Amino acid sequence: MIKISLIILQLLFFIGVAPLLSGLITKLKNNLRMRRGMSILQPYYNLIKLFAKGQVVSGTTSWIFKITPVVVISSALAAALLVPVFIFSTPLHFTGDFLALIFIFSLGRFFLALAALDTGSAFGGMGSSREMFISSLVEPALCLTVFSIFLQFGSTDISVFKSSTPISVSSIIGAIALFLVAIAETSRIPVDNQETHLELTMIHEAMVLEYSGGALALIELAAHIKQMIWFLLIAQIIFPVQAVDLSSPGGLFFWTGWQIARVLLIAGAVSLVEVSVAKMRLFRAIDFLGFVFVLGIIASICAILRV
């Protein structure tokens, strides 16, 4: 029973808190640009507004277009169940490891890319092609990063990462690489831009262009959740915690505070990156992800040398 309630709690946590993180990043970005910006609750307002509206569906689409939002959100939630939040381990940690998590993400992406082609619009095709392009270049960089982390912990099981050795050079470089991967995966500047609707630059937004109403809300919620998962993963690697006694109130308080603080730090870093660099041309992304790949190699070498 405790397990099931933990699972439900974790799902509700991701659904409830993930949009807040996006709102916070937008707010931070606006403040850094000396603007007042919208409320950090804006993502919630957007979701509620979208859910309340009806959908317009293109006549050229098939059932692929209709099931995609459900596939995308359920793959994001399934991935969320593999990440430790409240306790060190996850209720379902024996279901899969870090590699399985990557494969689960690709399930959602696969369907989103198909749905984009399903509309028959050139925008959709463009988005689909670019998304698959970026993601296939992300894969090797991500794999090497996971490899460097694996070499330190001896397992790709995510719940193992917490019982860490003191922070090492390898895990710092690995976390930076993972951070850059997360930027590409959550469609942020400099790889993609969430704020634009200019066809020359958009990737993720181009894929979901034909979605409206509740379906769009589900896809947006999935994007928020995915971002939260990435931040939690990076946080766990770059800011490890020694064993904390979770049964005592002090320990629990410390753990919760540290969990929130480290995610906020990463959110701050993302907003700083977003306001300080320009979006790259699509083909510059090759260099960007090549750089991440090299970082992955360096992190692996450091892990092999045990520094």
Add this chain to the structure above:
Amino acid sequence: MESLNFTLLLDPLGLFFISVILLISLPSAVYSLGYLKGEYSSAKKALGWFLLVLFIASMTLVVSVSNALVFLIAWELMSLVSYFLVVFDTEHEKSIQAGTIYIVMTHLGSAFLMAALMIMYKYAHTFDFFAIKNACLLMPAQVKNIVFLLFLIGFGTKAGIVPLHVWLPYAHPQAPSHISSIMSGVMIKTAIYGLIRFVIFLLGVNSWWWGGLILVLALITCLVGVIYALMDRDLKRLLAYSSVENIGIILLGVGLSMLFIAKDMPYLAIFSLIAGLYHLVNHAIFKGLLFLCAGSVYKACGTRDIEKLGGLIKKMPQTAVYFLLGAMAISALPPLNGFVSEWLTLQAFFLGAFKLTGGLKLFLGICASLLALTGGLAAACFVKAFGIVFLALPRSNYASQAKEVSLSMRIGMFFLASLTVVFGLAATFIVGWLAKVAAAATGIDISRMSFALNNLTLSLKSVKNVYLSSPLLALILAGLGFTVFIVYRLLSKEKTLVDNTWDCGYYKIGPRNEYTSTAFSKPFRIAFSFFLLPYRKTQKIRESFYHVKSFAYETYTTPVFKKYIYKPLLTWVLGSARLMRRLQPGSIHLYLTYIFLALLLLIIFMPKF
């Protein structure tokens, strides 16, 4: 000369391959009932059935004989029968060309096999497998290396290791689709059988660079295969190139296993071979399925050109579902079978890197990341294949007139499609069976190794355990999907309107506005331009200086291997053949001299043999 020994060797390795052969051949045979209907005369159909049965029988023989000479005969029979099946559509010029390339390459491979087997015979003085196995223990290391390389080239030609893969994208698409399905699904796997049987089982791995060499070749094979698959616009050739890629993934498992055998790490050797064999049976299932689906598309539309298809999901709803399952499985999406085997292969690399020392650690890590790159590119390739062929609007009359195919064809596809799910969910059982196969092939005792936590969860012994449970993952995904769907239905009360795709307020958009396969692969063409060497030509056709009437665009990629390896080689062979012709001027006196010289040489060199 010893008498031919026809005893069969039905050890777990042979039985495993026999079951893979039957698993793919039977649904393909059922499929062919509908596929051949209306295409061929009854005499041709009878010939087709005869060849099909002979083909299946010869493959079964290849994996079950216990005598190297009989193996070679069965191998040749398999190659010849498959040649006749490739040229089955004799009226097509392309079939003849494909058949010629195939038969030349396959015999080139056989020549290397013969050489290797003759060296083995020299040591064992018999062709019996077990006698050879014993004799190989005494074989000097240098000779072993040579034999290994001969086997690698010989079987590599059949498997389609780059750069010996050239015949594959010609031959596989040109055969009738149920034959393509068997050739890609099963026949190229007999080469993997050969490598395991002759190199691991008989010869015995004695230095780690064998595995290392196979790993490097396999990685090149993976990447080249998938990049070409991504570029191709012929549906069946795309699948053939994707077979090249998957053979690479299988060989990664086999090569890794050889590396660990040489490094004396039994657990990892067994585990990597399990990963390779698992991917082998998975690839047989989903590539068999995809070729059958491509055959259905061809039968219904009359073209294999992706750019002319589109919107088939509405005309052929069942074929679309089967193709989608195959595409998802080959893109390693959970919880289907490709996901499990690719996860296992990645884990084999990771665990191996953890246990090995020094530079090999980094080597295996980079191998794993390149495998991940292959996976990402394969997903892109199959998004393209499914998306362009089945989704959106039909791009030509070929596609708009398509109808769903006949029942027997659907049964064949349904069977294989359900296997992609079964082999994904029953991972623990299959790994258990494959462990026995791997144990038989390597001769390692597995009684104290375990690969599963319980019936649902795979568990690997690393420093700390790693788990994967595909059934549980499927349950979670299905449960979440169902819940979201119900909640969503309850929450949203507004109606859904059906309208056109957004057309920028211009005019009603049609098939001409859709993204094409060539456009989809453009970013990849640019990213890999150093290898693909794309050629691009644009031309404006003007009515006057101010008015462009139409626009011509031409693009293709350079077939590097054909242009820079095979073309020069062929020119050289033909050139030297012309030189050799001078030996035969037609003079009887000269020929008598030749005979005399030959005799003399034989007398001189006889004692040396």
